[in-house]
Amino acid sequence: MTETTTVDRTRLGINDRYPFPAYPNGWFRVAYSKDLAKGDVKALKYFGTDLVVFRDEEGTAHVTDAFCGHLGAHLGHGGKVEGCAIRCPFHAWKWDGKTGSLLDVPYAKRLPRADIKAWPTVELNGIVMVWHHAEDKAPTFEIPLVPETEKDAGYTEPSEHYWKIRSRWLDMNENAVDNVHFKYIHGTPVIPESFPEVRDHILEVKNITKMTTPRGPIEAVLVTIDHGPGFQIVRIDGAIKTVMINTATPIDEHYSDVSFTYAVEDKGGNVGAARIKDLLSQFENDLPVWENKAYFKKPRLCDGDGKFGLYRKWMKQFFSCEW
Numbered sequence: 548m549t550e551t552t553t554v555d556r557t558r559l560g561i562n563d564r565y566p567f568p569a570y571p572n573g574w575f576r577v578a579y580s581k582d583l584a585k586g587d588v589k590a591l592k593y594f595g596t597d598l599v600v601f602r603d604e605e606g607t608a609h610v611t612d613a614f615c616g617h618l619g620a621h622l623g624h625g626g627k628v629e630g631c632a633i634r635c636p637f638h639a640w641k642w643d644g645k646t647g648s649l650l651d652v653p654y655a656k657r658l659p660r661a662d663i664k665a666w667p668t669v670e671l672n673g674i675v676m677v678w679h680h681a682e683d684k685a686p687t688f689e690i691p692l693v694p695e696t697e698k699d700a701g702y703t704e705p706s707e708h709y710w711k712i713r714s715r716w717l718d719m720n721e722n723a724v725d726n727v728h729f730k731y732i733h734g735t736p737v738i739p740e741s742f743p744e745v746r747d748h749i750l751e752v753k754n755i756t757k758m759t760t761p762r763g764p765i766e767a768v769l770v771t772i773d774h775g776p777g778f779q780i781v782r783i784d785g786a787i788k789t790v791m792i793n794t795a796t797p798i799d800e801h802y803s804d805v806s807f808t809y810a811v812e813d814k815g816g817n818v819g820a821a822r823i824k825d826l827l828s829q830f831e832n833d834l835p836v837w838e839n840k841a842y843f844k845k846p847r848l849c850d851g852d853g854k855f856g857l858y859r860k861w862m863k864q865f866f867s868c869e870w
């Protein structure tokens with residue numbers, strides 16, 4: 548770990564609201580697969596950085612820094628896919644999507660040595676994800692497949708929802724261990740019993756709770772599994788099985804792009820749609836708290852509170868500096 552004494556804290560996004568850097572190390576969603584056809588080129592802004600995502604002619608998605616390494620044109624505005632590369636609209640320099648290296652300058656006798664940053668990119672669960680690391684280190688873990696979202700898994704077609712939220716995921720996601728808030732924010736009839744467990748980059752929390760249904764309260768088990776700071780799977784087993792893929796990508800030091808993908812056990816009728824509507828309204832109950840709360844480095848807790856200490860120790864592994 549690098550000491551913060553040598554690092555510009557403002558550049559890291561350590562500000563009055565948050566004592567931790569804005570951009571943790573991990574895998575982050577930047578697009579949904581269905582929104583990126585072969586040959587598509589899109590401008591993005593995440594991690595306070597201009598980026599471009601494109602799908603090459605073989606079907607592979609690539610993410611690179613947006614600005615052309617020649618004179619800085621934005622490749623997401625007029626760039627064209629050619630094979631596995633992108634050609635700049637300004638003077639037609641061509642950049643490899645996987646490595647970022649310069650492949651062609653149509654009017655040069657000799658190619659200069661130049662490249663742009665190509666971000667490690669994977670695509671699974673219908674999501675295009677990039678690896679962000681503050682020191683540009685290679686990925687240290689992988690994102691798993693979520694089989695319930697595959698075709699013929701017996702679940703409804705995944706439904707996707709987005710929010711731009713004035714918060715950082717590692718603050719919002721303390722919810723995972725905050726069993727008390729389920730009662731007061733989400734209206735569970737009881738405070739769930741919560742069993743968190745850390746395995747390297749994974750945080751798994753099992754909550755045993757009661758949920759209100761039209762037929763009265765029933766027991767439900769809710770398991771959240773975080774794979775690093777940007778990707779979470781939630782499975783709810785109760786009257787109807789539900790799986791959610793939750794992602795959060797920092798846009799800048801103030802805002803995050805949060806997406807939830809829901810799939811519900813397909814029991815026919817509109818039970819699934821009703822369940823998703825209920826989960827969405829529950830999520831929206833969290834928003835006013837998240838967008839306006841302060842982050843206390845040393846909160847005052849009581850014996851009935853969740854395992855915040857365990858959560859905060861786990862999340863520190865995703866930063867390249869002490870804080």
Ligand code: FES
Nearest residue numbers: 615617618635638
């Ligand atoms: S700025 Fe891209 S080729 Fe010149």
Ligand SMILES: [Fe+2]
Nearest residue numbers: 722728732833
């Ligand atoms: Fe919540």
